[in-house]
Amino acid sequence: xxxxxxxxxxxxxxxxxxxxxxxxxxxxxxxxxxxxxxxxxxxxxxxxxxxxxxxxxxxxxxxxxxxxxxxxxxxxxxxxxxxxxxxxxxxxxxxxxxxxxxxxxxxxxxxxxxxxxxxxxxxxxxxxxxxxxxxxxxxxxxxxxxxxxxxxxxxxxxxxxxxxxxxxxxxxxxxxxxxxxxxxxxxxxxxxxxxxxxxxxxxxxxxxxxxxxxxxxxxxxxxxxxxxxxxxxxxxxxxxxxxxxxxxxxxxxxxxxxxxxxxxxxxxxxxxxxxxxxxxxxxxxxxxxxxxxxxxxxxxxxxxxxxxxxxxxxxxxxxxxxxxxxxxxxxxxxxxxxxxxxxxxxxxxxxxxxxxxxxxxxxxxxxxxxxxxxxxxxxxxxxxxxxxxxxxxxxxxxxxxxxxxxxxxxxxxxxxxxxxxxxxxxxxxxxxxxxxxxxxxxxxxxxxxx
Ligand code: PMP
Numbered sequence: 001x002x003x004x005x006x007x008x009x010x011x012x013x014x015x016x017x018x019x020x021x022x023x024x025x026x027x028x029x030x031x032x033x034x035x036x037x038x039x040x041x042x043x044x045x046x047x048x049x050x051x052x053x054x055x056x057x058x059x060x061x062x063x064x065x066x067x068x069x070x071x072x073x074x075x076x077x078x079x080x081x082x083x084x085x086x087x088x089x090x091x092x093x094x095x096x097x098x099x100x101x102x103x104x105x106x107x108x109x110x111x112x113x114x115x116x117x118x119x120x121x122x123x124x125x126x127x128x129x130x131x132x133x134x135x136x137x138x139x140x141x142x143x144x145x146x147x148x149x150x151x152x153x154x155x156x157x158x159x160x161x162x163x164x165x166x167x168x169x170x171x172x173x174x175x176x177x178x179x180x181x182x183x184x185x186x187x188x189x190x191x192x193x194x195x196x197x198x199x200x201x202x203x204x205x206x207x208x209x210x211x212x213x214x215x216x217x218x219x220x221x222x223x224x225x226x227x228x229x230x231x232x233x234x235x236x237x238x239x240x241x242x243x244x245x246x247x248x249x250x251x252x253x254x255x256x257x258x259x260x261x262x263x264x265x266x267x268x269x270x271x272x273x274x275x276x277x278x279x280x281x282x283x284x285x286x287x288x289x290x291x292x293x294x295x296x297x298x299x300x301x302x303x304x305x306x307x308x309x310x311x312x313x314x315x316x317x318x319x320x321x322x323x324x325x326x327x328x329x330x331x332x333x334x335x336x337x338x339x340x341x342x343x344x345x346x347x348x349x350x351x352x353x354x355x356x357x358x359x360x361x362x363x364x365x366x367x368x369x370x371x372x373x374x375x376x377x378x379x380x381x382x383x384x385x386x387x388x389x390x391x392x393x394x395x396x397x398x399x400x401x402x403x404x405x406x407x408x409x410x411x412x413x414x415x416x417x418x419x420x421x422x423x424x425x426x427x428x429x430x431x432x433x434x435x436x437x438x439x440x441x442x443x444x445x446x447x448x449x450x
Pocket of ligand 1: 117118119120122151152153154225229230258259260261286287
């Protein structure tokens with residue numbers, strides 16, 4: 001490794017960063033995180049803070065899980081790579097597919113298709129949804145429905161069902177045939193509805209209306225996050241996902257649950273759909289599947305979907321889709337180890353308890369600071385705080401103030417994430433109550449500096 005001076009000099013010179021303006025990154029050099037332990041990250045100047053973001057909503061088991069690290073190292077020596085394209089496979093992939101299937105058995109998962117991350121998993125679900133309908137003799141079912149404020153990654157399909165124009169505009173035209181319904185976001189919505197249950201009914205009516213307009217026989221799937229993450233931690237009413245499930249069933253539309261963030265315990269249950277009492281037809285997963293230690297995702301299929309592919313006798317059921325690193329043995333070894341650790345540590349239980357602590361602590365801060373417009377969370381370790389410059393008009397806080405909040409919180413002991421004028425938090429699910437209190441103290445300092 002080059003020395004610190006080299007790293008500082010070249011910090012922003014050669015690397016284009018995802019989700020940032022290259023000129024802005026060069027002008028405001030990024031923090032170099034050099035080491036991590038437990039739930040703490042340490043920068044190149046030796047400043048150590050609680051990682052309230054968990055990497056990028058992914059380091060569910062913290063940074064020091066040696067079971068995963070050793071499984072990765074061992075696999076690198078046993079077999080560093082072999083593909084799982086039709087006709088070949090590898091032992092690690094077989095074991096990992098078994099582990100994932102067992103993990104999500106209660107969600108009705110029957111088959112596992114490995115990918116390299118969340119965007120790949122979403123893309124896989126969207127593509128296989130179209131193929132599913134074609135195999136069933138309904139090739140006109142090609143359109144997708146999704147929610148505004150949803151985030152489904154950055155591939156063209158995922159970006160097309162994405163509900164935030166920040167991730168869309170520069171890359172248009174996107175995939176044709178994608179239509180967006182209002183988000184179950186009580187703080188701002190076109191119905192001016194603050195009651196989550198009534199809002200859920202309004203969105204259900206809007207969905208029925210859109211389906212009638214498009215024609216059910218043209219719609220392949222509806223994709224949603226059980227709790228919208230990057231869009232600002234938008235927690236729907238408990239009735240919402242069940243309503244969506246009912247509507248999808250009534251119209252022959254597949255329900256894809258995008259569990260890239262909500263899977264593997266983050267919501268306080270092993271999947272977000274399970275948290276709301278729903279079984280999806282497909283699930284897209286990533287992040288917590290390896291706790292971020294290796295880039296892996298998985299698209300998961302229910303028996304209903306799997307059957308249509310497996311019983312096909314025409315040859316049209318061949319899956320001409322996949323990635324060089326689908327079922328990568330090192331990634332697969334990370335998956336098996338991570339899931340076994342996730343179950344052993346029962347991280348969903350801690351996520352529920354510490355999530356409530358974090359949410360309630362932030363609600364107390366909301367009494368103290370007028371700039372806190374809305375606090376969302378209370379279902380596991382996903383918390384969003386919407387910052388406003390004027391509470392009555394709910395005007396978004398300016399970005400200079402948001403950056404000051406972020407910087408001050410960092411100096412006071414916690415890395416948080418900014419999503420526009422939202423402060424987003426998704427710490428490792430292994431966090432302790434003392435460490436949650438450190439985050440709350442850092443937020444207090446950040447808001448005081450606003
Ligand atoms: N879906 C959801 C719900 C996500 O939150 C993300 C990433 N934050 C993605 C898809 C895309 O995942 P990746 O960045 O691994 O491609």
